[in-house]
Amino acid sequence: MSIAGAAIIWIALLGPVITLITRMSPGDIWTALTGAGNLDPLLTSIESGLVTLGVLLLLCTPLAWMLARDRLPFPRIWEAGILCSLLLPPLVIGLLLVFMVGPYTWVGTVLDWVHQSATNTFLALVIAEVYESAPYYVLGARAAFASVDTGLEQQAGLLGDRPGRVFRRVTLPMAAPGLAMALAVSWARAIGAFGAVVIIAYHPFGIPMQIFTTLQETGLYSALPYALVLLVVALPLPMAAYVWSARAERRRRG
Amino acid sequence: MTGTANVAYASSLEYLNENVVKPAFIAATGAGFSGTGNASGTLSSDIAAHEISPNVFESVGGDNITPLQPKFTTWYIPYAGTHMVIAYNPKSKYASEFKAYADGSKPLSTLFSSLLQTPGLKLGRTDPNTDPQGRDFIYMLELAQKYYNLPSDTVSKILGTSNWGTSNSSQIYAESSLDSTLESGQLDAASAFVTQAIELHLDYIPLPPQINLGEASLASTYATATVKLENGMTKSGSPQVIDITTIGTPTPAGEAFVAYTLSPEGLAQYKAGGFSLITPTVVGNKSAVPAAILSELGS
Numbered sequence: 001m002s003i004a005g006a007a008i009i010w011i012a013l014l015g016p017v018i019t020l021i022t023r024m025s026p027g028d029i030w031t032a033l034t035g036a037g038n039l040d041p042l043l044t045s046i047e048s049g050l051v052t053l054g055v056l057l058l059l060c061t062p063l064a065w066m067l068a069r070d071r072l073p074f075p076r077i078w079e080a081g082i083l084c085s086l087l088l089p090p091l092v093i094g095l096l097l098v099f100m101v102g103p104y105t106w107v108g109t110v111l112d113w114v115h116q117s118a119t120n121t122f123l124a125l126v127i128a129e130v131y132e133s134a135p136y137y138v139l140g141a142r143a144a145f146a147s148v149d150t151g152l153e154q155q156a157g158l159l160g161d162r163p164g165r166v167f168r169r170v171t172l173p174m175a176a177p178g179l180a181m182a183l184a185v186s187w188a189r190a191i192g193a194f195g196a197v198v199i200i201a202y203h204p205f206g207i208p209m210q211i212f213t214t215l216q217e218t219g220l221y222s223a224l225p226y227a228l229v230l231l232v233v234a235l236p237l238p239m240a241a242y243v244w245s246a247r248a249e250r251r252r253r254g
Numbered sequence: 255m256t257g258t259a260n261v262a263y264a265s266s267l268e269y270l271n272e273n274v275v276k277p278a279f280i281a282a283t284g285a286g287f288s289g290t291g292n293a294s295g296t297l298s299s300d301i302a303a304h305e306i307s308p309n310v311f312e313s314v315g316g317d318n319i320t321p322l323q324p325k326f327t328t329w330y331i332p333y334a335g336t337h338m339v340i341a342y343n344p345k346s347k348y349a350s351e352f353k354a355y356a357d358g359s360k361p362l363s364t365l366f367s368s369l370l371q372t373p374g375l376k377l378g379r380t381d382p383n384t385d386p387q388g389r390d391f392i393y394m395l396e397l398a399q400k401y402y403n404l405p406s407d408t409v410s411k412i413l414g415t416s417n418w419g420t421s422n423s424s425q426i427y428a429e430s431s432l433d434s435t436l437e438s439g440q441l442d443a444a445s446a447f448v449t450q451a452i453e454l455h456l457d458y459i460p461l462p463p464q465i466n467l468g469e470a471s472l473a474s475t476y477a478t479a480t481v482k483l484e485n486g487m488t489k490s491g492s493p494q495v496i497d498i499t500t501i502g503t504p505t506p507a508g509e510a511f512v513a514y515t516l517s518p519e520g521l522a523q524y525k526a527g528g529f530s531l532i533t534p535t536v537v538g539n540k541s542a543v544p545a546a547i548l549s550e551l552g553s
Contacts (some may be wrong), residue, residue, distance in 0.1 A: 003358055104345060104441035119440045120424070198430070203424045216296045216428070217384050217421060 001065075020228055029225050042229060045206035048122065052129040055187055056137045062180075064141035069150075086135035090195025093131050097200045101127065120203045128196035135187035137182050144178025145171065174209040179246030184238035191234045207233075257507030258286035262301065262308035263296040265338070265429040266387060267496065269453040270527045271312075278523065279514050286509040293385035293429045294318040301501060305539060309508030312498050314386040316537060317489075319499055324448070329538035330499040333516055334529040337468025337494055338387075338394045339458040340365075341436055341446035347366045348442050349457075350373060351442075362401035364394065365459065370412045377412070377434060378444035380429045381421045383483050386494070387429065390467055391445035392418050393479035393491035397465035400478070419483040447494065452528035467494045468530065495532065496524075500544070509532070509544045516550040 023230055034158075065071075072078050088096070101107040101118035118124050148171050156166045172179075194208040202209065207230045213222040259279070263271050269293040271303075276287045290297070290306060298318040300306045302325075311327075313319050319330045342352035351369055354360040360540050370377060382388035395409045410416040415423060427435050436444040451458040463469040467476055476491035483489065498515060500508050514520045518533050525531055534542055534551050 029485065034298070098438045100438075108439070119438075198428075200437070201425055202431070213421070213428075216293070216379065219299055 008113045012240060017231065020224060020231070022219075024043070024224055024228060032084050041205045041210035041226070042233060044122070044125070044204050045191050045208075045230070048125045048129055048206060049187060050127050052133060052190040053183060053187060055078065055126070055130050056134055056183070060138050061141055064182075065167075067138070067142045068145035082135050082138050085131075086139070090132050090193065091199065092195075094128060094196035094199030095194060097131065102200075104166055119200050121201070122204060124201035125197060125204065125206060126203045129190035129193045132193040132196050133186040136189055137186040140182025140185055141175075141179055144175040144182060147178055148174040157207065177241075177248035181238075181245045182243035184241035187237050188234055203227045238244065255283050255285045255505060255510060258288050259307045259310055259505075259511035261287065261289045261310040261312065261508075261511060262297045262306060262311040262501075262517060263289060263291055264297070264314045264386070265289070265291045266314060266447045266450050267312055268430070269450070269464055273453075273519065274523050274527065275403060275515065278519070279511060281387055282514060282519070283507075283510045285510055287511070289537070291430060293380065293388075295384040295386065298322060302377040303530070304338040304429055308499065308501050309505045309512050311501050312408070312496060314496060315463060315492070317498050318386070322501070323538070326501045327499045327538075328542045329540065330497040330535050331512075331516065331536055331543075331547075332495040332497045332532055333521065333534040334496040335468060335470070335494060335532055336447040336449045337461070337463070337466040337498065337528055338390050338452055339446055339448045339460055339519045340443055341433075341451050341456040341458045342443040343436055343439060344457045346442040348372070350495075352443065352457070352459060356457065362398075362461070363404065366398045366402060366408055366412065367404050371408075376441045376473045377425050377429050377430050378441040379425050379447065380432055381426050382419055382481055383421050383485070385429045387445060388426070389449065389481055389489055390491070390494060392481045393467060393476065394445075394461065394465050396479035397467075397476065397491070398461075398492065401462075401464050418481050421484060426511070469493060470532075496529070497537075500547075504544050509546045512544075513546045515551050516547065 034240070067075065067078060068251065100107065101111075103112070103117065103119060108118060118127055128154060152174070153166050153170050156162070156170045161169065191206075192208055194212070197206065197209060198212065207226055211223045211226045213231070214226060262522070271289050271291070274316060276289065279285070279287055292300070294313040294315060296319055297306070297311065298321055301308065301311065301322055308406065311319065311322075313330075316330055316332065319327065341354075342349065344353075346352070350367065351360070355362055355365045355369075369375070372393065378411060379391045380388035382392055392413070395412055398404070399406070399408045409418065410431075413423070432444050433446070433450060433456065435441050436456065437454075446456060446458060446459070448460070451454070464475065470493045473493055476493060479491040480488050484533065498512055500512060521531055536551070540548075
């Protein structure tokens with residue numbers, strides 16, 4: 001394929017982004033960001049996104065590692081499970097979460113005893129974002145761990161390192177760029193999560209909900225600045241992760 | 255008949271249009287039906303901005319059709335009425351109290367002066383800036399405050415804000431999801447039209463005509479309730495009426511849908527859905543109304 005052909009496809013993919021940038025003046029962006037209370041959805045999105053990443057790192061990394069190292073019996077079943085989770089449309093995830101952690105479920109009842117709720121709260125927002133992004137992280141992290149040469153891990157073990165130390169000193173650094181990329185994809189999915197959020201976490205507003213309600217209230221044009229804000233806030237992490245993993249790949253090859 | 259009736263309808267008409275009218279209309283005329291539900295105010299601005307291009311518009315309140323005149327239409331026909339109730343969740347921890355208000359064993363004044371002000375009670379309503387029902391709920395509270403001689407801060411306490419027209423409230427949900435949010439237990443009570451409550455089998459507390467915005471003869475009383483919106487406009491209460499019109503150049507299928515809705519068969523479906531029927535008459539330019547539709551008004 002020629003460079004021209006690739007360029008056409010690339011530009012087509014960037015179409016929405018180009019449209020976004022060319023439609024707005026700096027004045028629009030400034031107004032959108034500085035209106036009273038307008039930064040709150042941004043802060044909510046960032047906070048919930050970071051908490052989500054923390055949850056993914058803590059809970060999903062071990063699962064991804066065990067999948068990559070074939071430590072689980074009947075691996076195809078485990079993979080199928082992750083894929084099912086991946087294939088659920090976000091709206092359906094939201095719907096099912098109501099039946100899973102909503103006010104009438106035992107989870108909802110237990111939470112109610114401690115005056116918490118898994119619907120329309122910050123906790124609900126995090127839950128929705130975790131469910132929308134976790135499968136992407138698990139699959140990405142698994143690929144990252146699988147790319148680490150197990151021979152190196154075995155060598156480290158032969159040289160006296162216990163498994164925990166091998167993981168920390170050998171596996172993790174080598175898998176880090178791939179893990180960063182997986183986290184970056186999950187970050188994008190979490191911060192832009194809408195389908196599950198609109199059902200189970202309508203409040204507090206993150207940026208996607210802000211865009212949705214602004215759209216309904218005052219029309220397409222006034223929702224654009226928030227879309228740009230979302231882009232600007234969500235982009236740095238994936239960009240950094242991509243650059244890091246690309247450099248690591250080049251070093252490995254070279 | 256070929257063609258498709260492309261109908262934009264107020265969310266409160268969703269159940270009726272999709273489950274009752276649509277199959278009957280298709281069977282009666284052979285035309286297709288494609289519906290979009292949303293808050294009447296949102297639909298009105300979407301039509302004006304060319305974001306959607308329906309050929310029929312069913313709105314709650316003629317004031318959502320007048321901004322579209324004369325470019326998109328020059329007439330509308332009011333044909334059915336509804337009124338406000340308060341829907342509640344039968345599994346809510348306050349359910350027994352709601353039920354007592356619903357069957358009349360407790361005086362309604364304490365619903366507003368006490369129960370709805372309970373901290374922790376999850377009340378749901380819609381955005382007054384885009385949804386007539388969002389404004390109606392506020393009007394209803396104002397009328398209740400006057401009618402039951404309640405303290406002047408009652409409405410503010412129930413809404414949780416003294417800026418009644420704000421869209422920034424944790425009580426506000428999208429109109430299209432309010433009922434399901436109530437059903438799933440995320441809310442204890444929600445604003446509703448009686449027709450929605452009947453169609454969706456929700457438990458509800460009926461309200462007297464002096465506050466429920468359903469009685470045409472009380473229009474001047476309803477008009478004393480007002481709310482100032484975020485765009486600076488002040489709107490006032492009025493009897494809740496459903497209006498229908500065609501948008502743009504009427505298409506055969508669109509005309510057929512309006513004619514069907516206003517036919518005895520169509521109106522009977524609205525009656526069964528809990529709407530009160532008004533004699534349909536044209537508001538606006540009668541000569542622009544297609545003949546097929548005018549002929550239904552005679553019947």
